[in-house]
Amino acid sequence: MPKREIDKFVASKEQWISTHLVLSERRSEERAAFTLDYGDTALLRGSPYPIPAKDSRHAGFDGECFFIPPGLPPEDIKRAVIQTYKICAKSILTGKTAEYAKRMGVTPAAVKINSAKTRWGSCSAKNSLNFSWRLIMAEDSVIDYVVVHELAHIREHNHSKRFWAVVEDVLPDYRRRKQRLKALQEKLSREDWG
Numbered sequence: 613m614p615k616r617e618i619d620k621f622v623a624s625k626e627q628w629i630s631t632h633l634v635l636s637e638r639r640s641e642e643r644a645a646f647t648l649d650y651g652d653t654a655l656l657r658g659s660p661y662p663i664p665a666k667d668s669r670h671a672g673f674d675g676e677c678f679f680i681p682p683g684l685p686p687e688d689i690k691r692a693v694i695q696t697y698k699i700c701a702k703s704i705l706t707g708k709t710a711e712y713a714k715r716m717g718v719t720p721a722a723v724k725i726n727s728a729k730t731r732w733g734s735c736s737a738k739n740s741l742n743f744s745w746r747l748i749m750a751e752d753s754v755i756d757y758v759v760v761h762e763l764a765h766i767r768e769h770n771h772s773k774r775f776w777a778v779v780e781d782v783l784p785d786y787r788r789r790k791q792r793l794k795a796l797q798e799k800l801s802r803e804d805w806g
């Protein structure tokens with residue numbers, strides 16, 4: 613392609629490029645400023661829960677709050693909340709996967725929790741399912757969508773019409789759930805969870 617055509621194309625997209633560069637810079641600044649401290653909240657299953665200091669040697673979640681030992685700096689608070697997320701994710705995602713696998717008549721080889729930043733879940737060629745612990749921040753209906761999506765890959769290792777028919781058979785409103793997942797992804801793109 614001639615250089616003048618390339619230059620013409622870039623010039624025609626100059627406003628779009630400028631706008632998105634500003635948005636990208638703003639998102640980077642927000643990520644850099646993100647911290648967790650006592651009194652803040654963190655999402656679990658779509659609901660915000662407070663993060664109080666509690667006299668305890670360990671961090672955890674008691675159904676009402678993320679409790680954290682007192683006197684920790686913000687980075688350690690974030691680490692403690694992430695560790696709690698991972699424990700909750702293993703329990704909740706394993707349970708939801710077993711429930712939906714039974715309903716769908718499929719059997720995953722394994723269910724693992726990882727720290728993926730750009731993928732909510734995946735299904736290997738050997739039908740091992742992997743879920744990012746970050747998924748536990750989503751509301752239950754969205755978590756269910758990701759679980760069903762990955763289980764559907766056991767039947768269809770692609771994103772064909774047949775694949776989406778499997779998902780839709782279990783979750784007729786999967787498109788709405790998928791949109792809510794995108795909204796969470798946008799929120800998390802402005803937060804630095806490590």
